Amino acid sequence: MQIFKTKLEFDFMGKRKAALGISLLLIAFSIASIAIRGLNFGIDFTGGYLIEVGYPEAIELTPVRSALEKAGFKDAQAQHFGTSKDILVRLAPRNDINQADLTTQVLNVLQSSTEQTVNMRRVEFVGPQVGEELREQGGMAMLIALLGILIYIGFRFQFKSSVGAILALIHDVIITIGVFSVIQMEFDLTVLAAILAVIGYSLNDTVVVLDRIRETFRAQRKGTPLSILNLSINGTLSRTLMTSLTTLLVLVALFFLGGEVIHGFAFALIVGVFVGTYSSIYVASTALLLMNVSKQDFLEMAKDDSPVDDMP
Amino acid sequence: MMNQYPVWKYLLLVFVILFGSIFALPNLYGEDPSVLISKRSESIDIATKDRIVDLLKQSTVNYKSLEHNDGKILIRLSSEDAQLSVVDQIKALDMFKNNNNYTIALNLAPATPAWLQSISAAPMYLGLDLRGGVHFLMEVDMDSAIKRLEDILMSDMRSHLRDKKIRYLGVTLNSNVINIKFRDADNMEQGRIALKSEFKDLEYATDEENLLVTAKLTEVVIRNEKRSAIQQNVTTLRNRVNELGVAEPVIQQQGDSRIVVQLPGVQDTARAKEILGATATLEFRLTEGTLTEWHEAEKSGHVPLNAKLYHERNGDPVLLKRRVIVTGDQINDAASTIDQQSGTPAVSVRLDGKGAKKMGETTRENVGKPMAVVFIENKVETKTIDGKDIKVRTRTEEVINIATIRDSFSKNFQITGLGSTEARDLALLLRAGALRAPVEIVEERTVGPSLGKDNIEKGFTSVVIGFVLVLVFMVVYYRTFGIFANIALTANLVIIVAILSLLQATLTLPGIAGIVLTVGMAVDANVLIFERIREELRNGNSPQASIHSGYAKAFSTIADANVTTLIAAIVLFSFGTGPIKGFAITLSIGILTSMFTAIMGTRALVNLTYGGRNVSKLSI
Numbered sequence: 001m002q003i004f005k006t007k008l009e010f011d012f013m014g015k016r017k018a019a020l021g022i023s024l025l026l027i028a029f030s031i032a033s034i035a036i037r038g039l040n041f042g043i044d045f046t047g048g049y050l051i052e053v054g055y056p057e058a059i060e061l062t063p064v065r066s067a068l069e070k071a072g073f074k075d076a077q078a079q080h081f082g083t084s085k086d087i088l089v090r091l092a093p094r095n096d097i098n099q100a101d102l103t104t105q106v107l108n109v110l111q112s113s114t115e116q117t118v119n120m121r122r123v124e125f126v127g128p129q130v131g132e133e134l135r136e137q138g139g140m141a142m143l144i145a146l147l148g149i150l151i152y153i154g155f156r157f158q159f160k161s162s163v164g165a166i167l168a169l170i171h172d173v174i175i176t177i178g179v180f181s182v183i184q185m186e187f188d189l190t191v192l193a194a195i196l197a198v199i200g201y202s203l204n205d206t207v208v209v210l211d212r213i214r215e216t217f218r219a220q221r222k223g224t225p226l227s228i229l230n231l232s233i234n235g236t237l238s239r240t241l242m243t244s245l246t247t248l249l250v251l252v253a254l255f256f257l258g259g260e261v262i263h264g265f266a267f268a269l270i271v272g273v274f275v276g277t278y279s280s281i282y283v284a285s286t287a288l289l290l291m292n293v294s295k296q297d298f299l300e301m302a303k304d305d306s307p308v309d310d311m312p
Numbered sequence: 313m314m315n316q317y318p319v320w321k322y323l324l325l326v327f328v329i330l331f332g333s334i335f336a337l338p339n340l341y342g343e344d345p346s347v348l349i350s351k352r353s354e355s356i357d358i359a360t361k362d363r364i365v366d367l368l369k370q371s372t373v374n375y376k377s378l379e380h381n382d383g384k385i386l387i388r389l390s391s392e393d394a395q396l397s398v399v400d401q402i403k404a405l406d407m408f409k410n411n412n413n414y415t416i417a418l419n420l421a422p423a424t425p426a427w428l429q430s431i432s433a434a435p436m437y438l439g440l441d442l443r444g445g446v447h448f449l450m451e452v453d454m455d456s457a458i459k460r461l462e463d464i465l466m467s468d469m470r471s472h473l474r475d476k477k478i479r480y481l482g483v484t485l486n487s488n489v490i491n492i493k494f495r496d497a498d499n500m501e502q503g504r505i506a507l508k509s510e511f512k513d514l515e516y517a518t519d520e521e522n523l524l525v526t527a528k529l530t531e532v533v534i535r536n537e538k539r540s541a542i543q544q545n546v547t548t549l550r551n552r553v554n555e556l557g558v559a560e561p562v563i564q565q566q567g568d569s570r571i572v573v574q575l576p577g578v579q580d581t582a583r584a585k586e587i588l589g590a591t592a593t594l595e596f597r598l599t600e601g602t603l604t605e606w607h608e609a610e611k612s613g614h615v616p617l618n619a620k621l622y623h624e625r626n627g628d629p630v631l632l633k634r635r636v637i638v639t640g641d642q643i644n645d646a647a648s649t650i651d652q653q654s655g656t657p658a659v660s661v662r663l664d665g666k667g668a669k670k671m672g673e674t675t676r677e678n679v680g681k682p683m684a685v686v687f688i689e690n691k692v693e694t695k696t697i698d699g700k701d702i703k704v705r706t707r708t709e710e711v712i713n714i715a716t717i718r719d720s721f722s723k724n725f726q727i728t729g730l731g732s733t734e735a736r737d738l739a740l741l742l743r744a745g746a747l748r749a750p751v752e753i754v755e756e757r758t759v760g761p762s763l764g765k766d767n768i769e770k771g772f773t774s775v776v777i778g779f780v781l782v783l784v785f786m787v788v789y790y791r792t793f794g795i796f797a798n799i800a801l802t803a804n805l806v807i808i809v810a811i812l813s814l815l816q817a818t819l820t821l822p823g824i825a826g827i828v829l830t831v832g833m834a835v836d837a838n839v840l841i842f843e844r845i846r847e848e849l850r851n852g853n854s855p856q857a858s859i860h861s862g863y864a865k866a867f868s869t870i871a872d873a874n875v876t877t878l879i880a881a882i883v884l885f886s887f888g889t890g891p892i893k894g895f896a897i898t899l900s901i902g903i904l905t906s907m908f909t910a911i912m913g914t915r916a917l918v919n920l921t922y923g924g925r926n927v928s929k930l931s932i
Binding site for chain 2: 054126144149196200205211242248259261
């Protein structure tokens with residue numbers, strides 16, 4: 001089976017202005033959303049408590065909520081988690097009650113509000129200071145990853161290609177985070193890990209296209225940069241789609257079957273794969289065109305043949 | 313001839329896959345419920361082992377086996393009920409009663425067959441999110457440790473100046489600087505010299521105008537104080553964790569001021585927190601009576617009025633006088649050293665002024681008599697009585713050392729007659745009793761056993777389903793070549809598991825996600841190669857030439873693409889904590905192994921099938 005039986009000749013670059021418009025719009029929208037709505041940071045980054053309990057039978061939220069409120073946990077947020085038999089309670093960090101006591105108290109309140117046996121499934125507490133550190137470390141990790149990749153790309157490819165790859169990368173990261181901001185999905189440590197994996201994945205895709213662009217520029221004697229880019233993208237198109245598809249297959253399996261804890265992680269990667277696939281076709285190559293890429297940029301450096309006759 | 317591999321390449325592949333299969337194998341055997349008995353800083357001897365074997369033989373419980381390795385005893389059982397019953401029976405034995413030297417813990421021991429164990433093949437280690445358990449991150453309050461040191465110094469300075477009859481107006485602390493104010497320049501000069509010769513580890517400065525001498529702790533002193541504060545806390549936590557009966561606890565220093573405590577399998581987190589959060593203190597007391605009297609008192613229960621019955625770590629009874637000589641908060645410092653005279657290990661103890669005075673009085677009158685150190689832990693435990701939660705204060709007291717008073721002493725003294733590890737432990741316990749730095753839990757991640765089980769099941773299902781989907785897809789799309797890719801992918805999975813097992817890396821849920829992601833991305837290399845081959849075929853090249861140039865042309869692209877992902881994975885590893893690290897590890901291993909299987913593995917299969925003969929059409 002093949003998706004494309006014949007040689008492909010889509011005019012991708014002809015539509016680059018529309019694509020550029022869409023990308024800019026998406027980025028602007030993402031940044032606006034991150035600036036205005038912000039991200040729904042999980043307790044990993046804000047600090048706080050998270051208590052997950054399971055019940056043998058489905059449980060109503062209202063009695064649970066009122067019991068918590070009555071017990072003095074006014075800021076407690078209770079919601080179903082995955083199924084109607086599981087409840088997740090979130091609390092902001094507080095100073096008046098000792099950390100060890102608080103979770104025990106909440107569990108007791110939950111137990112006393114129902115006839116069913118409450119089964120503790122998960123308790124997480126992150127102190128405000130640790131949360132702040134994790135946030136800083138996370139931002140730092142992202143920057144270092146970008147930097148490391150920039151160095152590698154700069155070393156392996158030409159300057160213009162590197163700029164294109166990094167633009168594609170930033171494009172993907174901003175839009176993926178933007179999606180988390182728009183739908184207000186919880187952003188925790190695992191999502192951050194997924195974003196870093198998206199960086200790797202997106203680049204993987206872009207590098208394959210850039211590789212082909214370099215090869216085509218060197219191989220073709222004639223042709224405008226635009227037609228060469230089109231040729232390269234067409235040449236790698238079925239690979240791009242195939243890999244995205246297989247990766248999506250496993251990610252979808254992970255999203256639906258991997259359990260609630262891994263949900264955000266799988267979702268971030270699914271978004272990242274979609275955006276990354278699109279950006280590997282359009283963003284890097286459009287950037288190359290905007291920088292007036294030409295055959296000269298890809299010619300191999302002349303070997304340094306100067307004899308070392310000045311040596312004694 | 314095109315597309316043929318030398319024999320060594322085939323052999324290498326066969327060898328790697330065989331090796332991988334063997335080391336991945338232990339993961340298929342599961343785990344036995346078991347009981348692990350260990351002894352504090354000692355090995356369990358044969359006699360104890362025989363005693364337990366007898367017990368098991370007499371009891372009705374079926375046990376699979378009993379292993380006596382590395383000074384520990386591991387009893388494998390067929391069910392979890394048997395596990396609990398065995399623990400109760402062992403704890404009821406005389407030798408384990410009242411004996412804090414032994415830890416009896418419930419455990420899940422890998423049921424790896426002996427032949428695999430003999431080549432040290434072992435299953436992957438499951439993270440807390442998969443097996444259930446508690447993870448605490450504790451922060452040692454360094455500021456109060458330093459503050460305590462400064463308080464001690466200030467009070468010592470005052471008494472030293474008084475002893476030297478130097479007149480001063482006051483000793484105060486102002487943002488980590490000790491200010492000593494004097495009446496006149498004369499006294500100030502004398503005071504400066506006196507303090508400098510007695511308290512050497514400080515940085516001094518004088519303010520002539522205000523008749524002020526300032527002293528500051530040096531960086532070295534602060535660093536040492538912090539280091540010993542954290543060490544002391546690690547040791548006390550380790551002691552307390554023993555009490556919880558956890559089979560494989562992790563207690564580790566993290567950074568400058570933090571301690572990670574991981575207790576796999578612990579379900580009662582409230583109790584764990586209570587035990588870890590206990591406060592400890594010390595008492596020095598004189599003994600009462602003789603050894604035989606102690607044993608009689610234990611048997612009869614009759615204790616003299618002025619005494620109290622205590623036990624040593626190993627359960628031996630001791631009678632101690634009710635009067636307390638010195639308590640833990642009067643200890644300024646304790647350190648393990650070497651005794652100058654005998655050259656044997658010793659613990660040197662330094663008391664504060666008040667303690668020194670009382671110790672001086674007591675020891676003067678009791679030279680030649682034994683003195684004991686009692687270690688006391690105060691815990692607040694929540695117990696359910698009549699359906700109500702009641703906080704109960706419990707107090708465990710243990711005699712950690714008995715030594716003879718050789719001479720009268722007060723401020724500084726040494727406890728000798730110890731082994732070197734014994735001396736180190738005692739010094740740490742003494743400091744723990746002095747409680748120099750409180751700890752606070754700054755992060756907790758607890759996973760209940762039911763969620764752990766769910767996580768394993770869900771993680772496993774998603775790997776299998778994702779994997780099968782990819783396999784089907786590849787066969788449909790690339791036919792014979794798809795089968796090659798699938799074989800390589802399976803080998804890749806086996807090798808990843810083998811490497812994780814060999815490294816004894818911790819498998820977490822994000823780690824499983826990393827494996828799943830690797831499966832998706834590992835086919836990328838094959839997709840790149842196969843698409844290239846198709847392209848070459850379309851361009852009118854012969855099948856053999858297409859295969860050859862397909863692999864050749866795809867290689868640098870594959871390498872570039874994987875290196876970039878690897879960079880992201882390495883950054884993740886160095887910045888991430890716990891679970892994120894797990895993801896980074898599996899992802900990096902997966903990238904590396906997939907390069908091997910997807911390129912060399914599939915090429916070998918292609919060469920075996922098509923290489924070295926005339927082929928008119930490829931099934932791709």
